[in-house]
Structures are given as structure tokens and as C-alpha cells.
Amino acid sequence: VSTSISAGNGLLIRDRTAFERGRDLDAIVFDKTGTLTEGRFGVTDVITLGERSEEDLLRLAASLESQSEGVVRSAEERGISFPPPSEFRAIPGRGAEAVVDGTRLRIVSPGYLREHDLTVTDDRVRAVADQGKTVVYLLIDGAVEGAIALADIIRPESREALERLKSMGIQVMMLTGDAEAVARWVSEELGLDDYFAEVLPDQKASKIKEVQSRGLVVAMTGDGVNDAPALTQADVGIAVGAGTDVAIESADIVLVRSDPRDVTAVVELSRATYHKMVQNLWWATGYNAFAIPAAAGVLYPLGIVLSPAVGAVFMSLSTVIVSINARMLRIDRQQPD
Numbered sequence: 461v462s463t464s465i466s467a468g469n470g471l472l473i474r475d476r477t478a479f480e481r482g483r484d485l486d487a488i489v490f491d492k493t494g495t496l497t498e499g500r501f502g503v504t505d506v507i508t509l510g511e512r513s514e515e516d517l518l519r520l521a522a523s524l525e526s527q528s529e530g531v532v533r534s535a536e537e538r539g540i541s542f543p544p545p546s547e548f549r550a551i552p553g554r555g556a557e558a559v560v561d562g563t564r565l566r567i568v569s570p571g572y573l574r575e576h577d578l579t580v581t582d583d584r585v586r587a588v589a590d591q592g593k594t595v596v597y598l599l600i601d602g603a604v605e606g607a608i609a610l611a612d613i614i615r616p617e618s619r620e621a622l623e624r625l626k627s628m629g630i631q632v633m634m635l636t637g638d639a640e641a642v643a644r645w646v647s648e649e650l651g652l653d654d655y656f657a658e659v660l661p662d663q664k665a666s667k668i669k670e671v672q673s674r675g676l677v678v679a680m681t682g683d684g685v686n687d688a689p690a691l692t693q694a695d696v697g698i699a700v701g702a703g704t705d706v707a708i709e710s711a712d713i714v715l716v717r718s719d720p721r722d723v724t725a726v727v728e729l730s731r732a733t734y735h736k737m738v739q740n741l742w743w744a745t746g747y748n749a750f751a752i753p754a755a756a757g758v759l760y761p762l763g764i765v766l767s768p769a770v771g772a773v774f775m776s777l778s779t780v781i782v783s784i785n786a787r788m789l790r791i792d793r794q795q796p797d
């Protein structure tokens with residue numbers, strides 16, 4: 461029954477033994493890029509440094525950066541429409557400029573500001589830069605009017621998944637090859653229990669060993685070729701279905717959807733399956749402990765006698781009850797937004 465439920469919910473179990481270990485998990489280690497995050501750059505912060513609003517700055521930036529998927533998508537997600545630019549010109553190694561709404565707009569790097577003796581001392585800009593985000597500046601008619609911070613976008617469903625896992629008593633951790641500042645920002649955003657930054661591809665399996673050395677039963681969730689050794693090393697390896705063939709072949713469980721909430725479904729189904737097994741074992745043991753002696757005549761002095769026909773009916777009833785109880789196995793699986 462659990463195999464049928466898992467397949468119907470996009471949880472493909474390749475190793476039943478590993479699936480059963482899922483109920484005992486103490487920690488789950490997630491790869492960052494493509495698992496907890498979307499693996500694409502997008503706008504995380506819009507900082508006003510002049511009179512214009514955040515929406516206006518993003519509208520102008522999206523117009524100028526009409527070929528930049530991250531900026532344009534962020535504007536569209538906020539319902540901001542933008543006009544096409546004119547007189548577009550690239551600034552080699554520093555940014556781009558164009559005329560938008562009759563004003564000369566530039567989006568430039570910090571290096572451009574230094575070259576033109578322009579300074580920005582806003583603490584908000586310094587804070588996002590310290591988080592490892594890429595910061596670009598908007599110049600309108602030569603004046604610095606705003607800053608835009610870009611980073612790998614955290615999946616909205618990641619927060620919900622990690623909160624549910626932590627409520628189940630499971631520690632949540634992250635592995636990434638990104639810089640310490642980036643890893644720290646993602647960790648703080650998601651409330652992770654621990655993280656490992658600047659991890660080289662050949663070090664991921666050793667990090668899983670390090671977590672296991674704490675006496676924890678560990679699962680690893682990833683999608684890339686570099687995650688394969690770690691997936692194999694973990695007590696339970698979970699591959700995201702959108703990942704590489706190598707990762708999928710190395711995993712014990714494959715998630716058809718690229719949704720971290722399905723990791724919670726794996727744990728919940730493993731625990732629910734075990735509970736059903738225990739319930740049915742107790743029922744069968746208790747039932748037989750009473751029915752077999754009764755059928756043997758133990759209760760004859762009390763005037764209770766079970767005929768073979770009645771005993772056969774009771775035996776069939778036991779099987780039916782156990783089967784019905786198994787069929788009542790369910791998991792609450794989040795639907796995609």
C-alpha cells in the first residue's frame with residue numbers, strides 16, 4: 461500500500477530498506493542550488509537612494525535590462541510593466557545605458573562608481589553586499605538613485621518544507637560550494653540548524669560522514685553530478701527528479717517534482733507505514749492470542765465453544781480488518797502553487 465501511495469504522489473522508492481530508515485532520520489542535508497533555491501538569479505532587494513520609489517526603480521531597470529531574465533521576471537512578478545528602451549548602449553565591463561521615459565538611465569557595477577568618483581555610503585547597500593549578493597547601481601541623468609541586489613532566488617516552498625521537518629524533530633542543514641557570506645544569508649533566511657560553505661565537489665561525501673559521526677541518521681537531498689557520492693554515503697539518498705541521471709541512479713528515493721516539500725512527504729510516509737505495521741502486528745497478535753485458545757476449547761468450562769465454521773469466519777475477519785487498516789494509510793502532500 462505504501463509503495464502504491466508513494467508512486468501515486470511522485471515519490472519513487474528504489475530501495476525499500478532505505479525508505480524504512482526514513483522514519484529514524486535525525487538530520488537532512490540539502491544541496492543549495494536547484495534544491496533549496498531555484499538556481500537562477502533574481503532581484504532580492506531594491507534600495508532607494510534618491511526620490512524615486514522601489515517600484516519605479518525596478519520598472520526602469522527592467523526596461524533597460526530587457527534581456528536580463530532575472531530583473532524582468534522580478535518586475536513581472538510584482539505586476540510592474542515597463543516601456544521599451546531606446547538608444548541602448550553597452551558599457552564594456554561596467555554595465556549598460558539607454559534612454560527610458562525620456563531620461564538617461566545607466567545600470568552599472570561598483571567599479572563604474574569608483575572610476576567616476578561616485579560614492580554610496582548607505583548601510584543597507586553595505587548589508588546586502590556583506591550577504592554575498594551582487595549589487596548594481598541605477599544612475600538617472602548621472603545621479604545615483606538606487607541599488608539592486610541580485611542573488612539565487614530561494615524557493616518559496618523551501619521555508620514550509622524546512623519548518624515541517626523541524627517540527628518533526630529533524631535537523632535541517634545545507635551543503636554548498638558558494639562563499640561563506642552567501643551560505644550564511646541563505647541559512648539565516650531559512651532558519652537552518654547548520655550549513656557547510658565553500659565545499660568542493662569531492663568533499664560533499666566527507667561532510668555527510670562528518671554529520672553521521674555526530675551519531676545522527678542522515679539523509680542527503682541533491683540533484684547534480686557532484687551530489688552523487690554524498691547521496692550514496694547518506695543513510696537515505698533523495699534525488700530531485702529534475703536532476704542529473706547520475707544523481708538519480710545514486711539515490712534511494714527519487715522525487716518526481718522539484719519541490720523540497722516532497723522530502724517531508726517521504727519522512728511522513730515512512731513513519732506512517734511503520735505505524736500501520738505496528739498496529740497490524742498488535743491486532744494480529746492480540747486477536748490470535750485470544751481466538752486460538754478459544755478455538756482450542758479453553759473457554760469450554762464457561763460454556764463458550766467456537767465451532768470450526770465460526771473460527772474460519774473469525775480468521776477471515778482478522779485478515780479483512782488488517783487489510784482495511786492498511787488501506788487507510790494516507791499522507792498529506794502539498795500541491796504545487
